Amino acid sequence: MERAVQLSQLLEEGKEVEVQDAFVLQSKKLLKVNMAAAGGQVLTKAGAMIAYQGQMQFSRQGSGGAGKWIKKKVSGEEFNLMEVSGQGDLFLADAANNIILLYMNNEALAVESLNLLAFTPSISWDIKRLKGASGMMAGGLWTVELQGTGYAALICKGDPLTLRVTPNEPTYTDPNATVAWYQGLEPSIHVDANLKSLGGLLGSRHGELFQLMFQGDGWVVVQPSEEVVASSLQPPGGGGGAGGVLGGILKT
DSSP states (O other): OOOOHHHHHHHHHSSSSOOOOSSEEETEEEEEETTTTTTTTEETTTTOOOEEEEEEEEEOOOOSSSSHHHHHHOOOOOEEEEEEEEEEEEEOOSOOOEHHHHHEEEEOOOEGGGGGGOTTTTTEEEEEEEBBBBBBTOOOEEEEEEEEEEEEEEEEEOOEEEEEBTTTTTTEEEEEEEEETTTTTEEEEEEEOOGGGHHHHHTTTOTTEEEEEEEESSSEEEOOOOOOOOOOTTOOOOTTTTHHHHHHHHHH
16 A cells, blocks of 8 residues: 655655766666767657756657668668757656666667667667568568667666577577667577467467577577567557567468
């Protein structure tokens, strides 16, 4: 049972976290961007802004060149970026999902597009297709690659689990539970060919039939849910780059 709190307690518990980092978590579900520390600019998922203090300008980020535009159209990735510039503090969230805050130091990371909340412009991005996805489904299975030095914020449905992957021990994950992975890994499509399982799983998105197999040396981050994250960019009918894949396999 939760009882009412005094207004002074509410103000104290909900006050801003005063840290001069470019990105700082106000809570598990709320990200604060210090625009001055971020260099006056940040890239965010469209629709993620919940509040700001200061002067901000919002503009739709271009596709990043003809190559990325073509990849977005072919992949069907719901990956719409907003470019925010200005001064002050920007507050971001996405459907009350948890947020993973990372600082990348000349590193590379692959992220499911619906799980990407924001990143600093010092990090470059591209859209890539997973190994083995071509020919299995229309458009294949695509992901967003981040590379460089700076801050990145990811969305996670619940608290994340980080799994170590070694050359001698591959790791298998449900696509809808997969958030991100170290780019040194080699993910590929793994399908359970046991036809007895198809009847019960037909039309579903369970990973028992269709998995991502990670090989190499690194780590993969998963969320404690097989549901696609509820997102401001969720297309009608649900499903993101990974979420809509199983149905494509079952139709082939």
